[in-house]
Amino acid sequence: xxxxxxxxxxxxxxxxxxxxxxxxxxxxxxxxxxxxxxxxxxxxxxxxxxxxxxxxxxxxxxxxxxxxxxxxxxxxxxxxxxxxxxxxxxxxxxxxxxxxxxxxxxxxxxxxxxxxxxxxxxxxxxxxxxxxxxxxxxxxxxxxxxxxxxxxxxxxxxxxxxxxxxxxxxxxxxxxxxxxxxxxxxxxxxxxxxxxxxxxxxxxxxxxxxxxxxxxxxxxxxxxxxxxxxxxxxxxxxxxxxxxxxxxxxxxxxxxxxxxxxxxxxxxxxxxxxxxxxxxxxxxxxxxxxxxxxxxxxxxxxxxxxxxxxxxxxxxxxxxxxxxxxxxxxxxxxxxxxxxxxxxxxxxxxxxxxxxxxxxxxxxxxxxxxxxxxxxxxxxxxxxxxxxxxxxxxxxxxxxxxxxxxxxxxxxxxxxxxxxxxxxxxxxxxxxxxxxxxxxxxxxxxxxxxxxxxxxxxxxxxxxxxxxxxxxxxxxxxxxxxxxxxxxxxxxxxxxxxxxx
Numbered sequence: 386x387x388x389x390x391x392x393x394x395x396x397x398x399x400x401x402x403x404x405x406x407x408x409x410x411x412x413x414x415x416x417x418x419x420x421x422x423x424x425x426x427x428x429x430x431x432x433x434x435x436x437x438x439x440x441x442x443x444x445x446x447x448x449x450x451x452x453x454x455x456x457x458x459x460x461x462x463x464x465x466x467x468x469x470x471x472x473x474x475x476x477x478x479x480x481x482x483x484x485x486x487x488x489x490x491x492x493x494x495x496x497x498x499x500x501x502x503x504x505x506x507x508x509x510x511x512x513x514x515x516x517x518x519x520x521x522x523x524x525x526x527x528x529x530x531x532x533x534x535x536x537x538x539x540x541x542x543x544x545x546x547x548x549x550x551x552x553x554x555x556x557x558x559x560x561x562x563x564x565x566x567x568x569x570x571x572x573x574x575x576x577x578x579x580x581x582x583x584x585x586x587x588x589x590x591x592x593x594x595x596x597x598x599x600x601x602x603x604x605x606x607x608x609x610x611x612x613x614x615x616x617x618x619x620x621x622x623x624x625x626x627x628x629x630x631x632x633x634x635x636x637x638x639x640x641x642x643x644x645x646x647x648x649x650x651x652x653x654x655x656x657x658x659x660x661x662x663x664x665x666x667x668x669x670x671x672x673x674x675x676x677x678x679x680x681x682x683x684x685x686x687x688x689x690x691x692x693x694x695x696x697x698x699x700x701x702x703x704x705x706x707x708x709x710x711x712x713x714x715x716x717x718x719x720x721x722x723x724x725x726x727x728x729x730x731x732x733x734x735x736x737x738x739x740x741x742x743x744x745x746x747x748x749x750x751x752x753x754x755x756x757x758x759x760x761x762x763x764x765x766x767x768x769x770x771x772x773x774x775x776x777x778x779x780x781x782x783x784x785x786x787x788x789x790x791x792x793x794x795x796x797x798x799x800x801x802x803x804x805x806x807x808x809x810x811x812x813x814x815x816x817x818x819x820x821x822x823x824x825x826x827x828x829x830x831x832x833x834x835x836x837x838x839x840x841x842x843x844x845x846x847x848x849x850x851x852x853x854x855x856x857x858x859x860x861x862x863x864x865x866x867x868x869x870x871x872x873x874x875x876x877x878x879x880x881x882x883x884x885x886x
Contacts, residue, residue, distance in 0.1 A: 396742030416456020562825020598805025
């Protein structure tokens with residue numbers, strides 16, 4: 386514990402510089418803003434802002450991008466409670482009871498318990514990251530190419546199992562992402578493949594191009610066909626501090642949501658969305674009177690909001706310790722780290738301790754800033770909810786185009802991004818979740834590299850993946866997930882997990 390305390394002090398020393406605190410404030414403010422405004426989302430926002438981080442120090446860039454992610458979990462509850470529109474997908478279940486509370490004149494209590502529960506969950510989850518980081522990183526240092534390949538196989542299969550919607554569509558998205566990752570120059574032979582003689586494709590599709598197209602431009606196109614009418618029920622929220630009875634009803638759901646979110650956030654494909662749905666289902670089953678849910682039960686706000694913030698924070702664990710992104714936002718964080726020449730993985734803790742612990746320390750700072758932003762400035766967020774989307778999207782689209790062009794000054798990459806945007810729009814219309822595609826795109830080249838390296842070291846013996854105990858154990862877990870997926874009862878439970886029961 387003494388060593389952990391020293392590392393955290395080193396982290397706070399790095400995070401508490403004026404520049405880092407200002408960018409942390411900027412990140413959580415932007416996160417809250419895009420969480421409040423329905424239809425943008427943290428994935429699209431981080432994708433748009435990736436080019437702006439080129440000129441920033443690595444730690445500063447990661448602090449800002451991380452703040453956007455967990456800040457969006459806070460802001461998403463505001464529009465869910467006041468407008469019955471989830472600003473962020475993890476706040477879908479908050480609409481059920483949060484808006485019902487607003488209609489009964491208790492919008493302030495709903496917003497207050499959401500903010501306080503989120504602050505508690507985020508702080509606890511950050512402590513969990515700090516405690517688990519060192520042992521997990523020490524374990525990861527024992528990984529060889531075979532273990533990394535098996536871990537990535539497990540991660541992609543888990544992403545399929547935990548993906549929202551059709552299993553077949555999730556498999557197709559991951560397969561397409563893996564294929565996109567093959568474009569470019571073969572690392573071993575130096576031969577270009579699938580580049581069709583286009584010089585810009587010699588290094589493959591740019592991460593910023595793919596992510597900004599599929600998430601940013603596609604979301605803009607999709608939002609333009611939506612009805613803009615928003616029924617802001619509560620223009621004044623009243624008392625923000627929950628009553629003693631509210632705290633009595635909420636403290637157990639907050640604890641359960643924090644625990645559940647912290648656990649599910651680590652899983653590939655889980656994160657904040659699965660955590661909030663699972664927490665709502667759990668609270669409804671544990672309630673003495675389940676009929677209260679959907680009618681303004683404060684537990685239906687406290688549990689999911691705590692869970693989605695805890696899940697958002699602990700999803701950093703596999704990224705920081707193993708270098709494996711568990712969801713689309715963490716895949717974007719991998720892209721940000723690579724932009725700054727940082728290879729994600731356990732070596733970051735030993736080679737760049739100030740960056741590793743500085744990012745963790747910044748999460749506590751960000752959570753404190755979010756409470757200060759969300760409660761006193763609620764009137765500002767209400768006014769922002771009245772801004773029509775038709776006034777927002779031209780600026781967003783312009784920002785996307787400038788960001789893409791600024792990376793390599795290539796008009797062709799801008800055309801590629803538009804193409805990926807149209808492809809992303811098709812995915813939305815076909816009800817295909819694009820997040821697995823981004824995971825496949827990021828992990829594909831890493832899987833190929835580790836597969837080849839493992840086979841090279843084993844002189845072509847494919848049994849190396851089964852002869853090494855840790856690799857065999859990871860593949861066994863992947864096989865269990867595949868078998869579990871074909872069992873009818875488990876498939877039924879998976880399908881119902883994403884429904885409002």
